[in-house]
Amino acid sequence: MDRHVWQRLATVVLAALVIFSINTFSPVGNGDGLGITTIQAKKKTHQLPNLLDQQIAILVGLDINPNWVREQSAADSLIYGIVKPDDTVPAGINEDYSYLVTSNRDKEISLFFKADKKKVTIKYANHGEKLHTKTVPLSRLVEQSYRTKKQRQQVNKYASALRTE
Secondary structure (H helix, E strand, C coil): CCHHHHHHHHHHHHHHHHHHHHHHEEECCCCCCCCCCCEEECCCCCCCCCCCHHHHHHHHHHHHCHHHHHHHHHCCCEEEEECCCCCCCCCCCCCCCEEEEECCHHHCEEEEEEECCCEEEEEEEECCCCCEEEEEEHHHHHHHHCCCHHHHHHHHHHHHCCEEC
């Protein structure tokens, strides 16, 4: 091929790349006055599923002790509830918290939690032991135990089997 054909081909390829980059990137800012605009790739964000408090209770339980959740669910012993003003609960737990406990006193773990759209504060203890506190991103609980279809089905099965007080 001669030189002019190569130049035209290069021009077409460059034009295609410019059009592709304009469609792929979104402008950020107003430019610098020299006709140059900064562009930045759009960041993908994963939207969290809308979860019921009972589903979050199961995700919290799976985070703290997955074997306990499996065993107590199989024994139909998991109990979910929302803390009421007249409930006897450890210091630092109030009506903003929900709980997941078991009716099986030999395997008792007390889980209290409160969730917002981004994080879950968990307070938990084995029977009679000191209360531990941790805060985790809700996205981590979802990624850990609610990502695949099989995980979602299992969590939903556990949540639907919860007893209430």
